[in-house]
Amino acid sequence: MAFTDDFELRRIHPVAPGEAGYEAAMTWLKAVSYGFHNPGRSTERAAEAMVRSIADRTEFIGVYRKAAQPGFDIGWPVATFESFRKDLNIGSGRMLRAELISAVTVRSDHRRLGILRAMMQDDLRRARDEGIAVAALTVSEGSIYRRFGFGVATQERSITVDSSKGLDLVRQTTGVVRNVPRQDLFELAPKIFAEAHARQPGSIDRTESYRYYAAGKMGKDGEDKDVISAVHYSANGVPDGYASYKYSGWDETPRRLDIVDLVAADDVAYLELWQFLGSVDLTTRIVWEDAPLVDPMQWALADPRLVESTRQRDMIWLRILDVRRAFAAREYQADGRLVIEVADQMGLAGGRFELEVRAGQANVTELSDESGASTEPDLSLDIADLGSVYLGGVLPSSLLAAGRIVEHRAGAARLLQLMLAPERAVHCLSHF
Numbered sequence: 001m002a003f004t005d006d007f008e009l010r011r012i013h014p015v016a017p018g019e020a021g022y023e024a025a026m027t028w029l030k031a032v033s034y035g036f037h038n039p040g041r042s043t044e045r046a047a048e049a050m051v052r053s054i055a056d057r058t059e060f061i062g063v064y065r066k067a068a069q070p071g072f073d074i075g076w077p078v079a080t081f082e083s084f085r086k087d088l089n090i091g092s093g094r095m096l097r098a099e100l101i102s103a104v105t106v107r108s109d110h111r112r113l114g115i116l117r118a119m120m121q122d123d124l125r126r127a128r129d130e131g132i133a134v135a136a137l138t139v140s141e142g143s144i145y146r147r148f149g150f151g152v153a154t155q156e157r158s159i160t161v162d163s164s165k166g167l168d169l170v171r172q173t174t175g176v177v178r179n180v181p182r183q184d185l186f187e188l189a190p191k192i193f194a195e196a197h198a199r200q201p202g203s204i205d206r207t208e209s210y211r212y213y214a215a216g217k218m219g220k221d222g223e224d225k226d227v228i229s230a231v232h233y234s235a236n237g238v239p240d241g242y243a244s245y246k247y248s249g250w251d252e253t254p255r256r257l258d259i260v261d262l263v264a265a266d267d268v269a270y271l272e273l274w275q276f277l278g279s280v281d282l283t284t285r286i287v288w289e290d291a292p293l294v295d296p297m298q299w300a301l302a303d304p305r306l307v308e309s310t311r312q313r314d315m316i317w318l319r320i321l322d323v324r325r326a327f328a329a330r331e332y333q334a335d336g337r338l339v340i341e342v343a344d345q346m347g348l349a350g351g352r353f354e355l356e357v358r359a360g361q362a363n364v365t366e367l368s369d370e371s372g373a374s375t376e377p378d379l380s381l382d383i384a385d386l387g388s389v390y391l392g393g394v395l396p397s398s399l400l401a402a403g404r405i406v407e408h409r410a411g412a413a414r415l416l417q418l419m420l421a422p423e424r425a426v427h428c429l430s431h432f
């Protein structure tokens with residue numbers, strides 16, 4: 001059974017109640033939960049998700065059966081996929097619009113018919129044709145998305161910090177942290193995040209859902225009354241960081257603070273928030289599931305072994321859709337010239353490219369078949385690996401050692417590495 005014979009792909013827009021298409025969009029939202037093996041999403045929760053999707057300008061993509069079948073509701077999509085566009089910080093404060101993909105599900109009774117491939121092909125091609133130079137996603141399984149040209153570009157880890165004796169950090173305290181009503185973060189969190197996003201290479205602008213998490217509005221039944229919030233104020237009294245967290249409960253051993261969200265507009269606010277979390281009574285551990293791999297907090301501690309790293313994993317997978325645009329947009333830390341041969345199984349962005357960097361700015365030229373043939377490449381790699389090294393979070397030397405980058409001129413991978421070096425450790429603060 002081929003995808004094209006039996007199914008059709010439709011794009012649906014999230015809309016407000018009463019508007020045309022509301023029922024179809026609600027059904028789509030419930031189908032996403034069903035696809036993630038959670039069939040019980042209530043109408044109320046789906047309606048809340050709709051409000052957030054409207055704010056994020058998300059497009060819902062559904063695959064539907066063309067003909068009715070016994071025991072099957074033809075109004076239900078057999079597969080879901082969503083995409084929306086937000087800015088990716090590509091270093092030096094520069095932003096690049098990215099196609100973000102999420103909510104990918106194919107019903108268990110329709111799997112391995114090429115439905116994911118059809119949705120992915122349609123969306124990536126459309127984004128590329130509309131001038132979007134990169135796409136990004138986070139994955140449920142590591143073995144699926146490389147075939148579509150995505151490579152791991154940022155990583156994260158879970159940490160458990162031993163706060164039984166407080167946290168002894170190098171910095172002198174200059175600001176102050178105050179507990180605030182969690183609802184205050186609904187307005188404040190996006191403002192502080194915007195500042196953090198502007199200075200963090202690898203950061204992707206956040207979906208609406210984060211302000212709901214930070215303000216304790218994403219509990220199973222709506223409100224999450226266990227969320228406790230604190231805001232950092234600078235020496236001038238300006239709010240420049242926040243932490244939302246939950247208490248594990250008296251019966252847990254050891255008693256923990258579980259971080260829901262932690263964002264700071266600058267390094268001082270970040271460290272002082274940690275110092276505050278470490279000072280909270282009746283707790284001896286702080287757990288953060290979404291911690292950066294390279295964390296200034298750990299370097300600021302008198303004893304770095306207080307941080308136990310429990311799970312390191314891939315986070316953002318990046319897919320270059322337009323090599324010329326993506327590489328012209330970046331700033332570079334070293335000058336030089338490289339000819340790069342890029343393979344792309346999907347036929348979206350491959351080719352031979354000349355990257356010439358002077359004074360940190362690149363001139364990127366796609367070499368035509370005629371001119372390319374006479375210009376030998378310095379490096380060859382797959383589009384997925386180009387996505388991995390693009391932000392500077394994965395070193396070309398690692399991919400050279402892994403056999404994923406092939407060097408035709410000695411030192412070419414090292415030059416690419418110097419060119420792409422980020423100004424601070426690459427990290428993405430936002431899942432989607």
Ligand SMILES: CC(=O)SCCNC(=O)CCNC(=O)[C@H](O)C(C)(C)COP(=O)(O)OP(=O)(O)OC[C@H]1O[C@@H](n2cnc3c(N)ncnc32)[C@H](O)[C@@H]1OP(=O)(O)O
Nearest residue numbers: 102103104105106111112113114115116117137139140143
């Ligand atoms: C970005 C996100 O949203 S991540 C969340 C992903 N969703 C889930 O994990 C929910 C549960 N799983 C599913 O819904 C489905 O099984 C999906 C979406 C993972 C795959 O959908 P399908 O329609 O079965 O995939 P499709 O038939 O198009 O397969 C495309 C290719 O991926 C491969 N593939 C699909 N699923 C997997 C897998 N779990 N592991 C390894 N390879 C896979 C197929 O073999 C095929 O390879 P090929 O084209 O190179 O021969």
